[in-house]
Amino acid sequence: MFKRRFISGIIISAIALSTIFALPVWGQLPFLPKINLETFKLKSNTTEVLISGCVRLDGLCVFEILDQKENLAQRIKFTEQRLKDISHTYFKSKSENLSVVHEEKGNQQSIYVAVDSRRIPVLTMNNQDAARRGVYLEHEAERVAAQIERGLRQAKQQRSAPFLIRQGKMAGSVFLLMVLASLVNSNWSRRSQRQKAQIAKHVAETISSQLDHKKKVNLQEVKYRLLQFLQFSIWAGGIIVILGLFPQTRTAQLWIITLIRIPLRIILVS
Numbered sequence: 721m722f723k724r725r726f727i728s729g730i731i732i733s734a735i736a737l738s739t740i741f742a743l744p745v746w747g748q749l750p751f752l753p754k755i756n757l758e759t760f761k762l763k764s765n766t767t768e769v770l771i772s773g774c775v776r777l778d779g780l781c782v783f784e785i786l787d788q789k790e791n792l793a794q795r796i797k798f799t800e801q802r803l804k805d806i807s808h809t810y811f812k813s814k815s816e817n818l819s820v821v822h823e824e825k826g827n828q829q830s831i832y833v834a835v836d837s838r839r840i841p842v843l844t845m846n847n848q849d850a851a852r853r854g855v856y857l858e859h860e861a862e863r864v865a866a867q868i869e870r871g872l873r874q875a876k877q878q879r880s881a882p883f884l885i886r887q888g889k890m891a892g893s894v895f896l897l898m899v900l901a902s903l904v905n906s907n908w909s910r911r912s913q914r915q916k917a918q919i920a921k922h923v924a925e926t927i928s929s930q931l932d933h934k935k936k937v938n939l940q941e942v943k944y945r946l947l948q949f950l951q952f953s954i955w956a957g958g959i960i961v962i963l964g965l966f967p968q969t970r971t972a973q974l975w976i977i978t979l980i981r982i983p984l985r986i987i988l989v990s
Contacts, residue, residue, distance in 0.1 A: 770848055775799045777807060778878070779970030782871035783864050786849050802842045803833075803868070810835045811876055820869040822861040829861035833868065842868065878967045887965040894965075898958035902951060909947045916940035956980075 773792050774781035782803070787795050810818060810833075819834040822845075829845045843864065850860035877883060916937060963973035 770851065772852065775803065775843075776971075776974075777803055777871050778875050778967035779964075779974045780871070780874075783867040785843070785845075786852055799843050802840060803872075806833045806835060806838070806840050806842065807872055807875060809838050810872055811879055818869060818872060820865045820872075822858075822865045824858070827857075829857050831861060831865050831868065833872070875967060884966070891962045891965050894958055894961055898954055901954045905947055905951050905954060909944060909951070912940055912944045912947060916944065 769788060770786045771789050771792055772784045772786050773796050774784055775796055776782060777800070785792070785795060785799065813836055815836065817836055820831065821834070822829050822831045825844075827846060830841050831843045831845065832839055833842050845857060845861050845864065847857055849864075850857045853860060960973055960976055963969040963976070
């Protein structure tokens, strides 16, 4: 009976970790950012000098821009700051008046966001921004402007009371599942420790029985350590999911996942 429960626990843990780190699933969940193994790492192409990166709002990728490696990080940071600046005005505004336009300036396209009477430039695009998609700069600027408007409207909608209440209910459900799973796992851990203690009390008489006795003790120790890892996975996974439910905490979720993946990459490479 214990073995079946233990195996079930390991399967649950594997499913939970796969849900956290498997890439396709994240893209299908509305409250989780699209994250892959290249998050916070510039994506490069060996055949091109230019590389791309995400401009984010509330931890979600609004659009991608293309630039040289030494310029991209600073450009993303500057664009995100402009986007964050105008978003504060938009979130506070009671009206839904939002306009994202692009204007031609020589060989460049400037994208502006206007909220009520305020209008600020968010991004200046040139021909290299359209190079990867093989389209005219004007068409690329139009596409990016539409993505910026969609991202801002979505961010404001996710700060509305109905959305936050719904997400709060989901967070409560996730937390309840975490507590129930943790209690079940704690019960399994206590049973594993009791079985280990019972085996340790037994005095083996022959060499073969001593080896068998040691093997059983080691097996119980492995089970206990795995159950401890399962306990950590339950709480870590639950907290990560809850952080992703709200726009105010989604960036923290992104950083936590990134920090978790750094040692995992090292382990996999080594």
